[in-house]
Amino acid sequence: MVGNSQTIDQIFEIIERNLGRWKALGIALLDVNLKVWGIRGEVSERVFRFYEKFSLCDMHPGDMISNNNTFMIKATDKIGVIVVMRDAHLAMLSAINLKGRINALSDLYELEKNVEIETSGDAEKYLMNAGLLFEKDAEIFLQQGVYETAADLMTMAGFYYLSAGMLKKAKKQAQKALRLCEEKEITNHHRTFALICKEACDNYVKKAEQYWKQIQNEYSERERNLVNNALKEVKSIHSFRN
Secondary structure (H helix, E strand, O other): OOOOHHHHHHHHHHHHHHOOOOOOEEEEEOOOOOOOOEEEOOOHHHHHHHHHHOOOOOOOOEEEEEEEOOEEOOOOOEEEHHHHHOOOOHHHHHHHEEEEEEEEOOHHHHHHHHHOOOOHHHHHHHHEEEEEEEHHHHHHHHHHEEEEHHHHHHHHHHHHHHOOOOHHHHHHHHHHHHHHHHHOOOOOOHHHHHHHHHHOOOOOHHHHHHHHHHHHHHHHHHHHHHHHHHHHHHHHHHHHHH
């Protein structure tokens, strides 16, 4: 998922409020091509596979498909939602609530525009270029012997690539940062930062998130937002590759 986490979170909050008084076990936001924009809670691969058979493009806002304790609904012209509830009865009640309120959720259309811009090719190009710039900056600090900063910049490049869905380039940067940490005996949060990126690339996202909780306060808000978005993106990538 390439997009602003604040926008995605706003969409989640609108959906959750309009499900009724029952809490969903998991919610996935999709575009009409079934590309995952974000996941909150747990939505299994089995659920995604079931709904892959249906075309959101051919559905109209408010159209819905259900299966056991899950349902998929087209929320706007560009946003689809998969919801997982505790049981089939609650799924039915929640789906009825959400379907009945779809036409009144005008905020979704404004947020939809934001996500469309953020998920465009321009956004991916921006992320790729940012990764390249951080690579170059890392080389400068490496040549100057400022190794901890160089390692962090390599890792930052990796997270930008990860946010753009470029797993191979992201892993290459993470491995490069880890080698530097090993060579220069860097064992503090700078090494952990690089390890988080590598673990995420290798589909050990839960482990990456655990490490990130331990060191995230060492980094700026901008850096934290980048890592959080990258971890969300890698979840959506691996959910369709496994």
